[in-house]
Amino acid sequence: MEMTNGQFFVTTIDKFVRWAQKSSIWPLTFGLACCAIEMMNLVGPRYDAARFGSEVMRASPRQADLMIVSGRLSLKMVPVIQQVYQQMPEPKWVIAMGACASSGGIFDNYAIVQGVDRVLPVDVYVPGCPPTPDAVLHAIMKLKESIAQGRAKGGVMAREA
Amino acid sequence: MIRGIAKGMGTTLRMLFRQKSTIEYPDKKKARSARFRGRHELRRYDNGLEMCIGCELCQVSCPAAAITVMAAENDPQNPHSPGERYAYVYEIDMLRCIFCGLCEEACPTEALHLTQEYELADYTREALIYGRDRLVNKEPSHFRVPENVYPKYDGRKAVDVL
Numbered sequence: 492m493e494m495t496n497g498q499f500f501v502t503t504i505d506k507f508v509r510w511a512q513k514s515s516i517w518p519l520t521f522g523l524a525c526c527a528i529e530m531m532n533l534v535g536p537r538y539d540a541a542r543f544g545s546e547v548m549r550a551s552p553r554q555a556d557l558m559i560v561s562g563r564l565s566l567k568m569v570p571v572i573q574q575v576y577q578q579m580p581e582p583k584w585v586i587a588m589g590a591c592a593s594s595g596g597i598f599d600n601y602a603i604v605q606g607v608d609r610v611l612p613v614d615v616y617v618p619g620c621p622p623t624p625d626a627v628l629h630a631i632m633k634l635k636e637s638i639a640q641g642r643a644k645g646g647v648m649a650r651e652a
Numbered sequence: 653m654i655r656g657i658a659k660g661m662g663t664t665l666r667m668l669f670r671q672k673s674t675i676e677y678p679d680k681k682k683a684r685s686a687r688f689r690g691r692h693e694l695r696r697y698d699n700g701l702e703m704c705i706g707c708e709l710c711q712v713s714c715p716a717a718a719i720t721v722m723a724a725e726n727d728p729q730n731p732h733s734p735g736e737r738y739a740y741v742y743e744i745d746m747l748r749c750i751f752c753g754l755c756e757e758a759c760p761t762e763a764l765h766l767t768q769e770y771e772l773a774d775y776t777r778e779a780l781i782y783g784r785d786r787l788v789n790k791e792p793s794h795f796r797v798p799e800n801v802y803p804k805y806d807g808r809k810a811v812d813v814l
Contacts, residue, residue, distance in 0.1 A: 539674045590716070594747035594777065597716040606747075608777070616780060617773045620750035628677050630773035637775065 512582055513638040515544045516631065519555030519579065523562025526589040526621040530561045538624040543631055552578040563591035564604045576611055582645025586630050587613045590620045614643050689751045689766040692744055696792045703763030703795065705735030710755035710764055718748035719755060734802045742787055746772055746780040
């Protein structure tokens with residue numbers, strides 16, 4: 492947030508805002524391939540992302556804070572993912588889940604975008620093919636850590652004071 | 653209708669006292685099977701020498717082209733590995749890797765091993781390219797140098813022809 496200018500009152504509010512932001516990250520389903528199967532497990536009873544404040548998967552980008560890109564992103568999908576990302580309210584974060592979303596994986600060809608960070612600002616990368624739900628929970632915890640420290644900008648354009 | 657609701661609520665009540673299936677993740681971790689393939693490690697022999705001899709077979713076998721190996725000749729006085737060569741550059745791009753384990757199968761010295769570790773998420777792509785510093789084990793393993801495999805090596809002889 493742009494409020495940080497070193498004064499006691501504002502920094503305390505800043506800290507509170509960050510705490511609030513990191514405590515309820517609602518993910519948006521952006522399942523593109525087989526990683527989505529593991530992503531569905533994330534909100535199931537066994538792994539239960541609700542314990543971390545990621546209460547439910549939202550199908551509408553207007554109600555989501557975190558986009559979990561799970562699966563390979565084809566070139567034809569790029570305008571869609573960009574539009575969905577723009578429809579999410581700020582602050583918003585992106586997790587690239589799995590090898591294909593993070594770097595293209597084994598699909599080093601003309602049809603697949605070599606990592607979603609070519610088109611979106613990615614906060615956390617998760618290796619694995621597909622990563623286990625625990626690994627994605629670990630990534631969500633890492634994201635919360637970086638939000639609390641103010642490192643993850645949340646898609647907000649840099650507004651220097 | 654009331655019977656139906658009572659039956660439904662009865663099921664709810666029964667489930668309430670059942671053991672919860674949730675794994676309390678950061679505190680308790682799910683036990684992985686012995687065959688689970690996670691982060692790579694390069695093992696050492698029990699005398700501290702690296703098992704990797706820089707043959708680059710893992711690089712060739714990798715379907716995602718995630719492994720980069722560059723081999724250099726061992727100094728006979730202060731060798732890194734029992735063979736003639738060792739990997740002076742060994743990089744695995746964890747984001748490219750699909751953890752198929754073909755590299756582990758290809759390794760002739762059983763140096764490369766996929767561990768049970770799966771918590772690898774990080775903030776940048778650069779941080780997930782694992783080099784020698786993070787892949788080579790600090791601790792020696794229980795493997796012993798097979799004496800019958802490695803001939804005595806004290807420098808390359810054919811070089812003297814030039």
